Amino acid sequence: MALDPGLVGRSYPPSAVYEVGRAKIAEFAAALGDQDPVYRDPEAARALGHPDVIAPPTFAIVVSLGAANVVLDDPEVELDYSRVVHGEQRFTHHRPIRAGDRLVATTTIESVRHVAGNDLLTTRVELDTEDGESVCTAVAMLVARGTA
Amino acid sequence: MNAGGVEVGTELPAQTFRVTRADLVRYAGASGDFNPIHWNERFATEVGLPGVIAHGMLTMGLAARAVAAWSGDPGALVEYTVRFGRPVVVPDDAEGAEVTVRGRVAALLDGNRARVDLTVTSAGEKVLSLARAVVALT
Numbered sequence: 001m002a003l004d005p006g007l008v009g010r011s012y013p014p015s016a017v018y019e020v021g022r023a024k025i026a027e028f029a030a031a032l033g034d035q036d037p038v039y040r041d042p043e044a045a046r047a048l049g050h051p052d053v054i055a056p057p058t059f060a061i062v063v064s065l066g067a068a069n070v071v072l073d074d075p076e077v078e079l080d081y082s083r084v085v086h087g088e089q090r091f092t093h094h095r096p097i098r099a100g101d102r103l104v105a106t107t108t109i110e111s112v113r114h115v116a117g118n119d120l121l122t123t124r125v126e127l128d129t130e131d132g133e134s135v136c137t138a139v140a141m142l143v144a145r146g147t148a
Numbered sequence: 149m150n151a152g153g154v155e156v157g158t159e160l161p162a163q164t165f166r167v168t169r170a171d172l173v174r175y176a177g178a179s180g181d182f183n184p185i186h187w188n189e190r191f192a193t194e195v196g197l198p199g200v201i202a203h204g205m206l207t208m209g210l211a212a213r214a215v216a217a218w219s220g221d222p223g224a225l226v227e228y229t230v231r232f233g234r235p236v237v238v239p240d241d242a243e244g245a246e247v248t249v250r251g252r253v254a255a256l257l258d259g260n261r262a263r264v265d266l267t268v269t270s271a272g273e274k275v276l277s278l279a280r281a282v283v284a285l286t
Contacts, residue, residue: 033213089208
């Protein structure tokens with residue numbers, strides 16, 4: 001089933017607030033085998049000019065992937081999730097995500113393409129603080145193999 | 149990273165990371181990505197994969213470590229794009245797979261930033277067909 005190009009530009013309501021915790025940052029860094037104190041020790045983070053421990057550059061996926069599920073749950077997005085693989089990922093960090101951030105994710109369908117029998121779906125998730133400060137833009141391209 | 153020591157062609161120290169099945173389970177838990185292709189051999193082969201594969205985001209995260217080790221501050225990575233080319237197959241043994249990250253400064257950008265192009269390989273093959281990081285210099 002090919003994805004409907006009319007989905008491009010569809011935007012979903014903002015997510016519930018995701019509060020970034022120090023323990024979650026430390027857990028994520030440990031899962032990358034990364035011992036950098038900037039992820040664990042507020043003093044080490046402050047020495048680099050950050051107000052609190054920061055998150056690894058790919059931590060945004062924890063928030064953005066959860067938020068982008070709103071697309072896969074949309075009954076008008078006919079995507080066979082069992083055939084989906086991650087094609088591309090881009091993060092633009094307006095500033096590092098840090099402990100204490102209260103983030104709201106807003107998801108938009110950026111493009112729909114059909115290439116070589118595959119459906120390609122690109123979503124953009126804007127992560128802002130609940131006060132409206134832009135923190136990160138996460139763009140993901142998903143490939144549904146052999147569905148177009 | 150101080151801008152003084154950075155020019156086009158500057159190479160980042162190569163880094164090699166080992167990834168075992170236990171690492172995949174840990175990453176699944178930390179990231180919330182429980183797709184069974186990353187922990188269930190039966191499921192992975194049923195959907196046509198050569199075996200259990202690493203999360204693409206884990207590979208992306210490891211490559212970012214190599215950039216941060218060079219720049220000195222992971223918070224200096226302001227833009228980061230990868231294209232997942234080929235899976236990192238992780239065998240069910242103590243050795244697992246190895247992921248090697250090499251990088252080179254490809255351009256100096258406005259605003260005191262450098263673009264680093266990464267080459268990420270496993271078992272001798274490129275696993276990211278594109279991997280670019282933009283690093284803010286000091």
